[in-house]
Amino acid sequence: MRLIRNKWVLMSAVGFCGAGAILGAEPLHIYSHRHYEVDQKVNALFTEKTGIAVKVVNAEADQLIERLKSEGADSPADVLVTVDAGRMQRAVEDGLLQPVKSGVLEKATPVALRDAQGHWYPFTLRARGIVVAKGRVKEGEVKDYADLAKPEWRGRVLARSSTGGYNQSLLASIIAAEGEKAAEQWAKGVARNLARPPQGGDRDQIKAVAAGLADAAITNSYYLGMLLNSPDAGERKAGAAVRLVFPNQSGRGTHCNVSAAGITKHAKNAEAGRKYLEFLVSPEVQNIYAEGSFEHPVSMDLSLGGQVGKWGAFKVDEAGFLRLGELSATATRLFDRAGWK
Ligand SMILES: [Fe+2]
CATH class of the missing domain: 3.40.190.10 (Periplasmic binding protein-like II)
Structure with a gap:
């Protein structure tokens, strides 16, 4: 018992x-x-x-x-x-x-x-995508990361600081695919096109595009997901004002x-x-x-x-993936040279 x-x-x-x-x-x-x-x-x-x-x-x-x-x-x-x-x-x-x-x-x-x-x-x-302003940017106008470095995008691009891991690994993926020289050119082009000096996180870039401060921003896709599904109506509205692009789909794929x-x-x-x-x-x-x-x-x-189902399938850049760590110090150096704060 x-x-x-x-x-x-x-x-x-x-x-x-x-x-x-x-x-x-x-x-x-x-x-x-x-x-x-x-x-x-x-x-x-x-x-x-x-x-x-x-x-x-x-x-x-x-x-x-x-x-x-x-x-x-x-x-x-x-x-x-x-x-x-x-x-x-x-x-x-x-x-x-x-x-x-x-x-x-x-x-x-x-x-x-x-x-x-x-x-x-x-x-x-964690896909590094691009969001564009729905009303101001036509479908297909931005397809690749390279588009953001073009002269016609002067003053229309937003990105967070280069000191965080997300942009470092994006640039490392560009170095892996295109070499240091091309990667530096790209970073210079984007830095030149920025609508304001880098500030805030990815979500802040999306919100600023929605508010009309710029027409495109580099962001991880899940931050857009967070805004679209936010309890805050203002954040949902900001998310709805932009369109997500998975870059480089006709090339090596989106950096993840x-x-x-x-x-x-x-x-x-x-x-x-x-x-x-x-x-x-x-x-x-x-x-x-x-x-x-x-x-x-x-x-x-x-x-x-x-x-993620609504965004649909996309091609992932796998080729240089296992070199991201080895190239991150070079990425930091190139960002400095490019003047991307
Ligand atoms: Fe994050």
Whole structure:
């Protein structure tokens, strides 16, 4: 009788901790650059399904990498998450990640967009697109990144500062495809065409195009998704005033970066880490990202989310993808020379 009652107590404790963790399961420690609401939802679902609690440390990717380096074997981190393939490559070069072999991950992720040895895997695509003012820019008038550097666009373009990762990896992709000289020319052309010195984030550029300050802006597509689905009517109106272009569709494809995750070299809970990486690419989680943060599914299965489905399929620039990290320092130098603040 007593035994049965104790068993019941234990069962109810497990039930009560459903959103927390099964008793005894080691928590999974994640160092993450991502800081979106949707990630909390994904992590809570992981705990619900596996009973493994998730503990997240949020910081900039560079800081997390430095922290992993200085903590060494004592690091509590099991998983590193960033939104930049280049940063993941740097973490590999610094010996901070361990290779993972997983049929699930290999099947779910494009071979061109992941580390060849499995040190990290992508789980969302982040397309660097262009938005144009619906009324003022004709269909087909902007097709490629190169269009924004043309003289007829003088004073009509907006972009955020070159110091952030998004423009650095875009320029790195141009260096990979066209070489340094052409990339510098492009950066010079765009810098010359800017309607104002770079300020604010991608969303601010979209809003400024909607407000008539310029006719085109470089932005990650999910920021437009956020505006279109915002609880704020003004933001929805701004989103509706622009049209999204996926550049370079008749050429090498649109530059995309990825959200990516890898298991740390000194992970204490590598098995839970592998489960987590596999969970991130499951259709259920891919759908949560597509509908919650408007990033593209890593599989490009557009049936997964309303907004990304509406934008339609597009070609991804895969050729130079694995060189983004190696070229990012050159990109920074070229931006400086081009006068793109
Ligand atoms: Fe972002």
